[in-house]
Amino acid sequence: MEIRKIDKQISLKRSIDSGTEEQRSAVKAIITDVRKQGDGALLAYTEKFDGARLKGLTVDQAEVEAAYADLDGELVSIIKEAAVNIRLFHEKQLHPSWMTSDESGTMLGQKVTPLDAVGVYVPGGTAAYPSSVLMNVVPAKVAGVQRIVMVSPPDATGKLPAAVLVAAKEAGVEEIYKVGGAQAVAALAYGTESIRQVDKIVGPGNIYVALAKREVFGDVDIDMIAGPSEITILADDSAFPDEIAADLLSQAEHDPRACSILVTTSQALAEAVSLEVEKQLELLPRKEIAAQAIKEFGIIYVADNIDEAIDTVNQLAPEHLEILTENGIELLGKIRHAGAIFIGRFSPEPVGDYFAGPNHVLPTNGTARFSSPLNVEDFQKKSSIIYYSEKKLTENAEKIAAFARLEGLEAHARAVEARFHKK
Structure with missing residues (x-):
């Protein structure tokens, strides 16, 4: 791996893959076909792209039961335990x-409502996730x-x-x-x-x-357009x-x-890691990709000191950040931008990918500067509640009407004043 001193401006931001014109046109054509032909289009494209000639799209109970029979019992137990860990973590996010x-009888508040329906896309074909x-x-x-609706090729x-x-079960x-x-x-x-x-679509997939x-965002909500995975280690x-x-x-x-x-902060560590990466690469099944x-x-x-190193991390705003320093927990307060933070040598990134409980759907491409991991609030919406009392409106009517007229909205002002013109 290349070793260099800290630059003044550092970023791992890469251009988001917006696809080729041919890919964008193909996607628009597919969406149009599905809107016009429904299931017929889905079955035709599944045969074309996945090589599967299906009579129907629905996974039935017999297929789910067969999956439990096919999967090693220990792996079933691991999935169950991971699901419990993830649920317990996310339950703490509920608000x-x-x-x-107030004394006038006015009530203000916020109503939290779950979305009615969510679609989850799970990549598939030759791999299982x-x-x-x-x-x-x-x-x-x-x-x-x-x-909750799950789709997968x-x-x-x-x-x-x-x-x-x-x-899924x-x-x-x-x-x-x-x-x-x-x-x-x-x-x-x-x-x-x-x-x-559905109302919202979440989950990763290929460029298409x-x-x-x-393309469908606006008609439904989506989670994010995620870029390739990232890790920064401090x-x-x-x-x-x-x-x-x-x-x-x-x-x-x-x-x-x-x-x-x-x-x-260590030149010696930098050199040792560079050599170790080359050594371990040779043993990886996915060597060419890595x-x-x-x-x-x-x-x-290589930074001159820990403060310069932390500043670099915050500029990078990585998806995953591992802190492998003495007393790493003491540095946590200085980290401003990272999707998930792993502290200590016994917290490698795969712990978060699979088992610990926090979500592994994280902001990429520097967007950790302003966005968060997938969480419970992504599946809820909020409504403001205003119950104004007669006393409160009487006290504030002139102010509200004046504000409306400041913006040139006379009907707004009259809507307030109409409450006081009754005989």
């Missing part, structure tokens, strides 16, 4: 509706969403991975459909004969899924080079555009 009142199911479904259930035999179905999903790609996003957004439309989510000479290298590679193996960055990511987006920064 109730509230109301305040049960963690994606849990991280997207569990906070929605905790928020009180009554209808089947393999060529028309099946979804057993682990995905088990995770453990998380509480009742509707599961075998459909993926832009066509699945269109179905969730606009509805078909089999799939009723991302472009489709962007370390001093107390850290272990082999552990840092392993953690950097844990993100590099995701995607050729993944970012793996070490910020350290090697390209390390070459293009991997770097080691």
Whole structure:
């Protein structure tokens, strides 16, 4: 890995992949087809893109039961325990509706209401991502969403991975459909004969899924357009080079555009980690992907002191931040921008990906400067409540009317004054 001194301006911001003109046109065409032809379009595209000729889209109870039978019992137990950990964490994010009142009888407040229906997209085909199911479904259930719909592309035999179905059942999903790609996003957004439309779509996918989510946003809500995975590690000479290298590679193996960055106050550590990364790369099954990511987006920064190192981390605003320093917990208050913060050598990033409880759907591409991990509030909406008393309106009517006229809105002023013209 390249080693360099701190630059004045550092950023891991990469251009968001907005797709080619051909990809954007293809997505728009698919959405139009689904809106016009419904299930027929979904079945046709599933055969075209996934090689599966389906008679229907719905996953039935027999398929879910078969998934439990197919999956190793120990793995089922692990999924169940992870689901419990994730639920317990997200339950702490719940905030109730509230109301305040004063002596005049005026009441002001906020009503918190769960969304009616949420669609969860789970990548599939040749891979299985049960963690994606849990991280997207569990906070929605905790928020009180009554209808959660999961979509995922089947393999060529028309099946979804057993682990995905088990995770869906453990998380509480009742509707599961075998459909993926832009066509699945269109179905969730606009509805078909089999799939009723939802209010929000969450979950990761390929470029076609991302472009489709962007296209339907406004008709429905979406979680985010996420970029490739990122990790930044803040370390001093107390850290272990082999552990840092392993953690950097844990993100590099995701995607050729993944970012793996070490910020350290130790030149010796920087050099040892660089050598260790090259050594461990040779042993990775996904070596080619990880090697390209390390070459293009991997770097080691050496800072003069810990304050310069922390400033660099805040400029990067990474998706994942590991703090591997002596007394790392004492640095937490100085970290302003990071999606998830892992402190200490026994908190490697995969702990958060799968098991600890906090959500692994995190802001990428520097957006941790202003956004947060997926959470319970993403599946709720808030309504303001205003119950003004006669006394309060009498006291403030002239002020409100004056404010309305300041903005040139005479009807607004008269709407207030009309309350006092009765005989």
